[in-house]
Amino acid sequence: MNTPEERPTLAVWKFASCDGCQLALLDCEDELLTLADRVQIAHFTEATRATVAGPYDVSLVEGSITTPADRDRIMRIRQNSRLLVTIGACASAGGIQALRNFADVSEFRSIVYARPDYIETLDRSLPIGEVVPVDAELRGCPIDRGQLLDLLTAMLAGRRPHLPDRPVCGECKLRGTSCLLVTGRAPCLGPVTRAGCGAICPAANRGCFGCYGPIGDPNTAALIPALRAAGLDEDGVRRIFRTFNAAAPAFADAARGEEGEQR
Amino acid sequence: MTHRHDRVLRVDALARVEGEGALHIHVRDGKVGEVQLEIYEPPRFFEAFLAGRDYAEAPDITARICGICPVAYQMSACQAMEDAVGITVGGAIGKLRRLLYCGEWISSHALHIYLLHAPDFLGFDGAIDMAARHRDLVERGLRLKKTGNQLMTAVGGRAIHPINVRVGGFYRAPAPSELSALLDPLRQALDDAIATVGWVAGFDFPDFEHDHELLALVREGTYAIEHGVPHTDRGLVFPVSELDHLVLEHQVPHSTALHATLAGRDRYLTGPVARYALSGRWLSPLARQAAAEAGLPAVCRNPFQSIVVRAVELVYAIEEAIALIEAYEPPHPPVVHVDPAAGVGYGATEAPRGTLFHRYDLDDRGVIRSVRIVPPTSQNQASIEDDLLRFVATRLDYDDARLTSVCEQVIRNYDPCISCATHFLTLDIHEGELP
């Protein structure tokens, strides 16, 4: 075991989010304590009130930037981190709260709050990568525990984490699920969504709803007719692209295209 | 700034509550003037952007309010939608829902007891530090949590934000073999949970009592989890459809959060302590026995003892899961057909940390017109602040560090899930005096 001084430091930060992605770290029940032997958990308020000052070897960042104060905070964290890894759809693409990017935020405020003037927010929910440079992204809403562990063990070993840029279809076929689109069971975003989840939705008999965000070069235009054939109307197509990765450019464009067609 | 008669304690990131918040206590002339639980959680506007979405999307979307108790959101949302379109879902599907919910209780309670709350009582900064001295204990907690996660994965497809839940039931019914594989870990978990009750019962609890009205769902003959009628210990009983008249949320100018109160009444408390007070007699014999051995009174008024109640609920949830799996028959089909219809629907279920209300107004195509979500943490907000106020009042002689840490502990008694308080405000904090 390393002495504390030699251990690399790990910090976990939270912005606008549901805590699910950082919970994935606590969900590594079998590995957590061994991990804590190998890295110094320097900042992780969900787990400990002890905090060690930076700089940090690795910062895991959950959540999106939605307030001016958070924009400043992520810049400080970036300066203090050797590697900055975003965890989850919020951090990588703005998350579900990026739906505000397509609406009038002042109206949103007044729906939820009686005194909207107290609320200070940005008009958009920004992915971390739009504010500071990011070294790696763990996709998903939430992230996959296995991918998180691979990322952490890869960093400890000096390995490149295994984050393949392939669609969910690849994993779906690996587990032997029969295609939902072809059998006509459900509309599915698998062909344009990045793998990593293990294709759990198709295996549960439901279409992928894109929670890992787009692959590197999604052909959403070619998929849309298949989504329609599987039963989605224009509004359904718009909505399916506009959920947990609504602000990812490829999905935002696909949804916007459908809006155009509706008019 | 800190001197004897005028203190401001700032705890900028409130550790070990899920989500981040801060606590401000203002002491003037030796008296506690103000207590503020500030929530950092920036607004995410769920209620706003749900309008215009399809009814079927609500379980997935509202799950993202809170990664610690997504099942609670999914269940309350499903129930409200089913109410709106006028169907009832029960039988084998209902049992499967309860089983999934047990998974969340096990996992969330184990998390809170072992990783978040117990370190307070034993004087550690967190579970990782605690593991350096009590590795076996932390391992026991992690084992319990893992069992809950396995259960959620088997029924829900994954532990955080399950993907298998839909309005009307499930997308896929797990095969009996997938569930029976969990029986061994669950039996081990039951032993672990009973040991947990004994362990936490021995903690040193500060002498402190609250007098909040207790609210929980009640369902005659069973410990209410995924179904029930709101009751309070002072005799208020109301159908969930009365939610809007009876559960009021206010934005108090000096407060950081929406406070919920009961119409014509005052602050109230939901969560394990309330459930235990209102439904304790319907716990399983084993859970009741564990409670008795732990010396838990029928109504537990010491908020610090909530950890014991949680441990008792852990025993119950595990036993219940075992029973449900042993009697499991996969529902065919796993879903009740839903035809969208215009209407208003209400749902209420017991999240690990308290009652979670949803209300939806749908148009005739099933498109959501308006939404109201009342999560447990915002309901408990006023009670937490009241506890803090009274707790601090008699402990002003503590130095700042100690006072800060006990205050944090008071907050953690409630296992508050700050991200799940869908609508918390951020306020400008004034150093020293408040306006």
Add this chain to the structure above:
Amino acid sequence: MTTTPYTMTPLRYRVVARRPDTADVVTLDLDPLGSPVQSWAPGQFTMVYAFGVGEVPLSVSGGEGHRIVHTVRSVGAVTAAICVAPVGTVLGVRGPFGHGWSLPDRGDLVLVGGGIGLAPLRPLVRTVMARRHRFGEVDLLVGARTPDDLLFTDEYDRWRESGISVHVIVDRAGRHWSGQVGVVTSLLDRLRLDPEITTSFLCGPEIMMRVIARNLTDRGLTAGQVQVSLERNMRCGYGVCGHCQYGPLMVCRDGPVTDYATAEPLMAVREL
């Protein structure tokens, strides 16, 4: 002796010597810890595994007996791990794989190595030195980005002594550089070639190989007289993973060395 290199299971080799060549290139001597791999030929490569990090194809750059020498440029995770491996480190080795250079019995030879591409040519140089008397003119053209990036500089004198003309050129000169500056082709232009009897061996960036090969064929060499060493993503090394396909070729199995007659039409196709 192991019977077949066609397995995904590595054999263990220990780093017995380590020589930094440049800022980002290191030459490692590897000796087997147990069973060695089969003997290799110049131009062949092995798959080298750094524990817990991954495996990469590396050309053999030298070695006698059971020793294998690799010269590695640190560009990513695995090559970085190999480059920093101190003496004593145990690495995994599989192979040797592929077709090496085919050295004719006689004639003139032109060897061109760009950057790390000199590594697979080094054992060929050694073989040529051993049989120097059989050949006529032997020219070795070496190109690098800067003088500091030149490989094996301490060996050039020995190579020259054995009758090989070593010509060196860099893209960008430093202060102390008195040699040539420019692209390798300009060295080539100054060579007198007898196209009838010349065989050429090229290894370097694909674009460099194309330019030089075209230059050579323009000057009368047939494409069959030009050999190039190709590079593709590789996972297995023996033609069963599919990654290294290059048109009809499986580079690991049918290459990495192939003649330009085969490679030319492939290199002409975009994104093949």
Add this chain to the structure above:
Amino acid sequence: MVVLTGLTELVARLRAEGYRVVGPTVRDDAIVLDEIQSADELPYGYGVDAAPGRYRLRRRGDAAAFGHSAGPQSWKQFLHPPRRQLWTADRDGGSFTVTEPANPDERLALLGVRPCDLAAIAVQRRVFGEDSDYARRIDQAFVIAVNCTEPAEVCFCVSAGGGPRADTGYDLALTELANSRYLVEIGSETGSALLSQVVYAPAEPGDIATANDQIRTAENRMSRALPDTDLPGLLRRAAESPHWDDVASRCLTCGNCTMVCPTCFCTSVVDTTDVTGDHAERWQGWASCFDLDYSELHGGQVRTSGASRYRQWLTHKFGTWHAQFGQSGCVGCGRCVAWCPVGIDVTAELTALAATSDIDQPVPS
């Protein structure tokens, strides 16, 4: 030749001999291949309507067990598993030891291998070689072929050089007759030995003729065909055809075609460590030439455009496979046509390329 009535005894016998019987069964609205405990799990009475990008189960009028066409999986699921551990390694002192997983001594019985799939197994065997785990696995397996009497609309085995009749590579071959009767041909001694342990009857007069008729009818019903031309030559010439961009505009690059194809064999490896860092593993899993990182080199991928990746798949399968393995990579099973979510049809794309191949391609510079 002899006739079996029903398959119950055959399956039971195989299981009694220690085989793990894998055969067609209905799951998730498709006929998949899975381990079966008894013949009851076969898809009796199910037929399939398949079209480009479309697959639907339908009820047949009879109780045929093999009256369906290729499903979403092929036998490679079992012979060339989607994921497998290659080895584990543990640090010891300054070195490490490598351990290969014990070869599971599992004997598979493959029940209902259609002739196209028998051909595909032979193709993969050629790819992996005689000294491979693949060859060992298939050699240990008991193969029960089923002659095809029910091609789907997407099939083209005849023009791919196969045919609806199994000729080699099986232990037993069945032809399904009416009323759950199966005409049996023996392909090996193992087959004959097993057959001797179940009750069978001699073929009745007319059985053989009926079987032959059915197979011939199947052959004539094949509605798709590859263009009748030198495909490797065509694809070589068409390397820079504008048609690739046309396909790319429709193609999702999802890789479904490669995954369902019974001959596609590409794999990637993944190296892992545990949290201690002292234990490492290497895993192998199916890869697809449609994956963006499949062709990765330091500094980027070789094939970034969808057009180049589609070209790689089609050219390999129908063209360069010949150079690499001396035969075509396609057996005409039709899976890639049916299971492409947007219904891209290799026969149509090849036909389109053939139609444009006369136009002089610009010589690339």
